[in-house]
Amino acid sequence: MDSSKEISEKVQRPTFIEEKKLAEQGYRFIAGIDEVGRGPLAGPVVAAAVILPSDLDAPWLPLVRDSKQLTPQRRELLSALIEEVAISIGVGLSPPEVIDAHGIMKATRMAMRSAVDLLSPSPDFLLIDYLTLPELTLPQRGIVKGDSRSLSIACASIIAKVARDRLMVALDELYPEYGFASHKGYATREHLSSLRRLGACPIHRKRFTSVMLSQRNKAT
16 A cells, blocks of 8 residues: 555646636636746846746646656757746846845745746736745645646746756856756755865855855864
């Protein structure tokens, strides 16, 4: 029984069930919201908000998953397809200095609010992966594992991941010695080795433990 449950969870596909329930209650513009980049040692945390048509029936929808379950090539393809059909997309970010000043969770919520602010038309309901945004007066619901349950949230996950990866590739050109294009700022062996050897660069999160330790090691 347990193994069957684990298998079903692994192949779980996000659906429009939550969105359809809300549409039946009269909501028209339902935004799915997700973030990427809370864990890396460098770069911003990026959030996306996506409003999809309630009657969307594209042939590629069964391919949509939480962005972590997709290859970079599949994410790029789906991101372009989502951009073609979405009613509106907003992408917000909090840079490393904001993360250092406010902490990663507050910075994440700030990025999400920025993404919502960029939506036009404005949403009348928010479906958010795990979190809620109590500072916004909009009706909303935080959904545990929302990127595996809601198509709108999963699409936001893909948009945010592609946007952040592209940004980290661009930043790699400014700081090529750190390898950001390959590890995207996560704490890989390569990245940690660069930190110990070179210390932190301007896009590192200076208050993250591994970055602080690298600074001390560099100073000694």
